[in-house]
Amino acid sequence: MGELPGFLGKSGFGLSAVEYEQINDEMRRFVEDEPRCYLVSAEGLSCNPDGIHTDAVSQRRFGVRYxxxxxxxxxxxxxLPDEDDQLDACxxxxxxxRAEQLNLDMTAFAQSRMDFAELAAKLRPSA
Incomplete structure (x- = not known):
């Protein structure tokens, strides 16, 4: 389970999310009693301009922690002490x-930056 971040309750759409600390307390209590359930800190995460959603960098940080x-x-x-190194490596x-390359190739095909013959050639298994 991921904590709710400390930027809530401070700006934008997040202004009304003032109960985030109480919710985090309840999540902490829950993971204490639930086997194979762990809590992930939202420490230091930052928000999008809307004040309620984490920005892309913070989503990656959260992912490393998860x-x-x-x-x-x-x-x-x-x-995490090695969080920046982990993010850099990712x-x-x-x-x-192969899955990432396939996603990029399919996107290029869908956007007409690659024709079907090129896509088919990329999909063939390497010898």
Whole structure:
């Protein structure tokens, strides 16, 4: 479970979300009693201009924290010390997975930047 971020209740559409601390307290209590359930910190996350949704960088940070909680079967109670390195490794890697490349190729095809023959050639398994 992910905490609600501290920027709530401060601006935009988030102004009315003033109960986020109480909700976070309830989530903390819930994970204490629920096996295989972990809480992920929203510490330091930032919002979009709407004041209620996390921005793209914060979504990635949250994802790294969720992954750590999942892999280590534990609560992640604060920002991770290696979070920036983890984000850099995810964002700036030079090799795409087959699924990522397929997504890009299908998008190029859908946007008429690639014809069917090119797409079909890319879909053939490598020898």
């Amino acid at each position: 992954f750590r909680a999942f892999m280590e079967c534990r609560n992640v109670t604060s920002a 964002i700036n890697r030079h090799v795409l997975t």
